[in-house]
Amino acid sequence: MKHIYSFLISYFVFINVVSCSDEKYTIKMKGSDTEVNLAVNLAEQFDKIDHSFSIAISGGGSGLGITSLMNGQADIANSSRPLTDEEIQLFKEKNIELKTIVFAEDxxxxxxxxxxxxxEIDIQTLGKILNGTTSTWKSVSGLDMPINIYGRQSSSGTYSFVKKKLKIEYSPKSKEMTGNAQILEGIKIDKSGIGYVGAGYISKKIGENKGIKVLKIKESPTATAVSPLNPEAIKKRQxxxxxxxxxxIPVQSWEKVKPFIEFETKGAGRAIIENSGYYLIN
Incomplete structure (x- = not known):
């Protein structure tokens, strides 16, 4: 009987069907910390349907996954952001043709x-907090204490996404954490803290995240505040x-990974995506 062994060390996860050693059945998936727990859930369920694959999964950030593709060290790069113009050029220079799959929304x-x-908080106030212009909670929530920012490393797609959406540069005092778990653990013990994580990482684990509060976001001070944990609001793109x-995915890896991709985009994986706190594209 084949077994899956899985373990979590910081942001690294490894899943392996131990009796399978053939390279054509070994899938290496690297990248986004936002996606890593979802990828593990999908891989575990995929193995129950098809025992022939060995799947190794690691996080570390979207940039790391994309670099791993360039270096031939991965078959799938999970990314919470699109490729940059520079990355597109580098893949062209290396003659690596890619397929792009959008399999969920976060x-x-x-x-x-x-x-x-x-x-709740409006995006203008949030931007001033993250860039360091507003350095205490006094004018925001009334707390007479400094603001401690828990962010991600620059290789993170979430780091880039938030920066681009708010059109800011991060405060140099922002703490650079390696993943969602580290940010949440920091906030739980720091009454001055604010941080950002993938909503899918927390929406199905509310009971495990005592000590934190998820803020509703407003696009202007007078707008309606919207929660990232509200599926109806997400479906309406609010x-x-x-x-x-x-x-x-490199084209040369496509035939190997295709059964797994079809599982997550067309098969039973779609229910796993929803049940893990993420949202389906269609």
Missing amino acids: ATAFVVHEDNPIE YFFQRPLYQF
């Missing part, structure tokens, strides 16, 4: 400590920080 959630009285999730 919303980026902003979280604070549960004792912070703030419930949440400011929602985005597609990508998988980039």
